[in-house]
Amino acid sequence: MSPPRPLTLIINGEPRALLVEPRTTLLDALRENLDLTGTKKGCDHGQCGACTVHVDGERVLACLTLAHQVEGARIATIEGLAGPDGTLHAVQKAFLAEDAFQCGYCTPGQIMSAVACIREGHAGSPEEIREFMAGNLCRCGAYPHIVAAVQRAAQALEQEALP
Amino acid sequence: MMDFSYMRPASLEAAGAGLASGGTLLGGGTGLLDLARLGIAQPQAVIDLTRLPGLDRIEVTGTEARIGALIKMSRLAAHPAMRAALPAVGQSLLASASPQIRNMATIGGNLLQRTRCAYFRDASFGSCNRRNPGSGCAAIGGVTRGHALLGTSAHCIATHPGDLAVALVALDAVVETWSPDGPRALSIHDFFLAPGATPEKEFALASGDIVTGLRIPLAPAAQRARYVKLRDRASYEFAAASIAAGLSLTDDGRVADIRIALGGVATIPWRARAVEAALRGQRPTPAAIAAAAALAMREAEPQHDNRHKLALVPALIERTLTEMIGDAA
Numbered sequence: 001m002s003p004p005r006p007l008t009l010i011i012n013g014e015p016r017a018l019l020v021e022p023r024t025t026l027l028d029a030l031r032e033n034l035d036l037t038g039t040k041k042g043c044d045h046g047q048c049g050a051c052t053v054h055v056d057g058e059r060v061l062a063c064l065t066l067a068h069q070v071e072g073a074r075i076a077t078i079e080g081l082a083g084p085d086g087t088l089h090a091v092q093k094a095f096l097a098e099d100a101f102q103c104g105y106c107t108p109g110q111i112m113s114a115v116a117c118i119r120e121g122h123a124g125s126p127e128e129i130r131e132f133m134a135g136n137l138c139r140c141g142a143y144p145h146i147v148a149a150v151q152r153a154a155q156a157l158e159q160e161a162l163p
Numbered sequence: 164m165m166d167f168s169y170m171r172p173a174s175l176e177a178a179g180a181g182l183a184s185g186g187t188l189l190g191g192g193t194g195l196l197d198l199a200r201l202g203i204a205q206p207q208a209v210i211d212l213t214r215l216p217g218l219d220r221i222e223v224t225g226t227e228a229r230i231g232a233l234i235k236m237s238r239l240a241a242h243p244a245m246r247a248a249l250p251a252v253g254q255s256l257l258a259s260a261s262p263q264i265r266n267m268a269t270i271g272g273n274l275l276q277r278t279r280c281a282y283f284r285d286a287s288f289g290s291c292n293r294r295n296p297g298s299g300c301a302a303i304g305g306v307t308r309g310h311a312l313l314g315t316s317a318h319c320i321a322t323h324p325g326d327l328a329v330a331l332v333a334l335d336a337v338v339e340t341w342s343p344d345g346p347r348a349l350s351i352h353d354f355f356l357a358p359g360a361t362p363e364k365e366f367a368l369a370s371g372d373i374v375t376g377l378r379i380p381l382a383p384a385a386q387r388a389r390y391v392k393l394r395d396r397a398s399y400e401f402a403a404a405s406i407a408a409g410l411s412l413t414d415d416g417r418v419a420d421i422r423i424a425l426g427g428v429a430t431i432p433w434r435a436r437a438v439e440a441a442l443r444g445q446r447p448t449p450a451a452i453a454a455a456a457a458l459a460m461r462e463a464e465p466q467h468d469n470r471h472k473l474a475l476v477p478a479l480i481e482r483t484l485t486e487m488i489g490d491a492a
Contacts, residue, residue, distance in 0.1 A: 002168040022169030022209065025196070045197050049263060058237075058266045064196045065267070068169050069189075069211055113263065122262070134398035135261025 007071055011036065012080025020067050027051045027062035030077060038078035038108045042137075049136035052109040053077050059116035078108035081115070090160070091115050094153035095146075102140035110136045114150045123154035164200045171211045175373060179343050181210040182371055188212055190272030191235065193264050198277060202286050203294060213269070218375055223248050230377040232271030232339075236327070237262065239270060248381055251388035251407050255330040258392040261399050271374040273327050274338065274354070275366065279401055280310065280321035292318045293362040300362075307466035309401070312473070313429035315464055319362035321430060323355065324401050326392060329426035332434050333407035334385045337378040342371040348378070355431035384409035384420035387491070391483050392426070393475065402427030404475050408483045410447075412491065418442045423480060425459065428472050435459045438480060447488050456480035 004019040009026075011034065018033045027044075030036040030053070042050030044063045051062040054076035081089045091114045094100070101107045113136045117123050122132035129150045130143075138146060170186070172178040182188065187206035189195055190213060198204035212218075218231040223244040230239060239245060240256035256265065259273075282288045282301040290299035302310055302320050311322045328351075336351040353367050368374075379385065388409030394400040405426035411419045421442050423435040441455035456477040463473060 001166045005169075021166070023164050023167055025164075045200060046193055046264060049261065052263055059263050060267050061193070061263045064192045066169065066189075066192060066196070066209075066211070068171075069192065069213065117262070120262075131398050132262055135263045 005068065007068055009034075009067065009070065009075055010073065011075050012077060013074075018067075022066065022068055024067045025063055026053070026055075026065040026067045026070055026075070029067035030062060036077055036079050040105055040108055042106065042109075047137070048106070048109075049113060050106050050109040052112040052136065054112060054116060057116075057119075059113050076112070078112055081111065089115065090156045091118070091149070091153040094149040094156065098145045098149035098152060100142055100145040100149035101138075102142050106136060106138045106140075110138065110146055114146075114153065117150060118154045118157055123150050126151065129154075164196070165202070165205060167199075167206045168208045169211065170208065171214060173215070175215065175341050175375070176343075178210055178212060178215065178373060179341070179371060181208065182373065183343070184208070186210040188373065190233065190269035191264075191267035193260075193268045194272055194276050198284075201284055203277075203284060212271075212373070218271075221245060223381075226381055228252075228377075228379045228381065230270055230379070232269060232374045232376050234270045236260070236265040236268050236270065236273060240265065248386060249334065249379060249388070251330045251334065251385075251390045251409070252327065252379070254390040255326040255392075255405075255407065258390060258405070259326040270327070270377065273325065274331075274374060274377075276325060277365070278321035279324045281306070283321055293321060293358070293365075296361070296363045303466070306468060308468040309403075309427075310466050310469055311428060311430045312460065312463035312465050312469055313425070313433050314357040314431050316358045316360065316362070316430075318360055319358035319430065320466060321358070321362070322401075322427060323429060323431050325432060326390065326402065326405060326426060328355070328432040329405055329424045330388070330390050330407040331377065331379070332432040333388055333409055333422040333424035334379050335382070335422070337380075338374060339376040339378065340368065340372040341375045342369060342373065344371070346375070347372070351432075352434065357430050382409075382420065383411040384422050387411060387487070388422060389483070389487065391479065393479060404428050404472055404479050406479050406483050408480070408487060410484065410487050410491070412447075412488075416446055418445055418447055423459075425476060428460075428463075428469075428476055435480070437461065442484075447484065449485065452481055452484050452488075453477075456484070 040050040042048035186208040218233040288301040290301040392405040409422035425433040437458040
């Protein structure tokens with residue numbers, strides 16, 4: 001078999017050394033090796049979006065990414081989103097304000113996806129949000145509130161960006 | 164997921180050596196890792212191409228677009244010069260998968276994606292000629308709403324799942340490959356293999372070939388082409404039927420050049436040459452368009468659950484061409 005190999009991942013700005021097999025996905029490395037269990041395992045086949053994280057600023061699926069593949073890349077997870085003093089990110093605040101979840105299992109993935117969706121400029125209207133959040137499934141069906149939260153967060157971030 | 168080794172070659176030569184010793188190429192991972200976890204792909208040694216230099220460029224000249232195989236779907240879709248020169252490419256990409264998958268999947272890997280046939284993807288079905296040559300086809304006589312009507316054989320009716328590939332077939336793209344014997348270019352029309360008696364042979368690639376890029380010639384009909392996709396839900400779904408259509412007219416309003424490719428209904432991205440031939444040189448009147456569109460499914464062989472596509476496809480062709488002519492007027 002292929003033995004575990006040393007690897008350094010930059011997670012939420014911090015280099016983290018770990019020892020993982022070549023077949024280990026980024027999702028399993030986060031959850032099993034680094035105790036970062038905020039990133040959820042839903043389908044494990046790239047269909048549900050629960051494992052969405054950012055690699056070099058872009059949203060990707062951690063379940064279909066090999067940990068060794070992202071050696072040296074900047075990885076952002078839900079744990080790194082709030083400020084160092086615990087101040088929630090605008091998207092987190094908006095999810096609370098709009099009650100954009102029921103069971104909460106898809107929520108970290110929804111939030112990481114929404115942060116990227118807004119940054120990409122794909123949150124201009126409810127229609128655009130629905131299209132560009134399509135990769136994150138919510139089995140509880142909280143979609144109307146999720147769309148409202150993304151819209152609210154996009155407006156809040158736009159306000160913040162004003163001089 | 165099964166055990167495999169991992170290498171990250173720094174050159175095509177090193178990747179080629181890994182391939183020659185039985186390795187499996189890895190791009191964005193959205194296809195290979197999914198299939199490996201299902202037990203359908205069984206890589207022993209994974210060769211990660213994603214950091215190979217030189218294959219991540221997009222160039223649009225006055226005569227053609229050149230696209231490196233390691234470009235991500237999202238980047239190609241957003242590229243301003245590509246959007247201006249060949250809008251159907253971006254339209255097909257944005258109609259595919261999800262934003263996360265588009266940020267991961269490479270153009271080379273997208274071309275090489277495998278069918279979504281449920282009988283292929285579920286190893287508990289013993290019969291699948293694509294997975295296990297000679298074992299039969301569990302789809303024939305099974306649940307066939309998403310299966311192919313064109314390009315099928317008695318051995319396989321699996322639908323090609325691509326969107327970009329359909330656009331590329333309409334645009335007369337060329338696939339560039341590298342092997343230790345040197346670079347090679349082959350027409351997209353020769354790249355995808357209909358199943359025939361050998362469904363396991365899906366691409367016209369030799370065992371040492373690595374897809375390195377694409378070239379798309381800029382012809383007027385290609386530059387005006389568009390991609391339209393019909394789905395059972397609004398987004399994040401494979402095509403019920405899709406079309407990439409390109410059209411250019413002469414000064415007196417006749418069809419100068421026409422390209423029609425279909426997705427979601429055939430075993431390979433399907434060029435509807437009979438429809439094109441019926442309209443080329445003609446005035447595209449509503450009656451002429453309807454008569455031509457009706458030819459698209461003339462050779463279709465429907466299964467139990469997909470007969471509705473006999474009407475769906477001509478309607479899609481008719482609607483799309485009518486809209487294009489309306490927009491051009």
